[in-house]
Amino acid sequence: MTQEQHTSSHADAQTDENHIISERREKLKALRDAQRAGQGPAFPNDVKPQHKAEALFAEYDGMSKEMLEPLKVRASVAGRMMLKRVMGKASFATLQDSSFGPSGGRIQIYLNNDSVGEQVHAAFKHWDLGDIVAAEGVLFKTKTGELTIHADKIRLVTKSLRPLPDKFHGIHDQEIKYR
Structure with missing residues (x-):
């Protein structure tokens, strides 16, 4: 694997992980919003x-x-x-x-x-x-x-x-x- 391919695959993996983390933060926000709406503790x-x-x-x-x-x-x-x-x-x-x-x-x-x-x-x-x-x-x-x-x-x-x-x-x- 060349240095360029290695850097590219690392960037792709980092982007995927950042996407997953942002999705999970949205789910966390939805849980907190549900709590504020009176649906029990988040x-x-x-x-x-x-x-x-x-x-x-x-x-x-x-x-x-x-x-x-x-x-x-x-x-x-x-x-x-x-x-x-x-x-x-x-x-x-x-x-x-x-x-x-x-x-x-x-x-x-x-x-x-x-x-x-x-x-x-x-x-x-x-x-x-x-x-x-x-x-x-x-x-x-x-x-x-x-x-x-x-x-x-x-x-x-x-x-x-x-x-x-x-x-x-x-x-x-x-x-x-x-x-």
């Missing part, structure tokens, strides 16, 4: 998660789907949204909290229009990776056997203004990489 400070992902995995991951379902175990977690998959009226998200262990402190959240309401689900679709989210619901296992919380309550706790680092490609700028 950033609630009353979030008290009752569980950590690793504790839930340690206690319930070994159970089969059939054993877990009749227990109707309620769980309350909060963490950074690392993955999000929206599929029409249903969505999945992976939250990562501060616990460590085999699950990496991650737990999957499932929500749909019926469980959280159309308005909350529509708002969820506009949340970004990196946002801090609190969720509460009943534990279950998916068809693939992954421990998941079927959320009946979910809310945005903190808006992430900067995008998460690129997971697969790392840092391209050699100067930043070796600082």
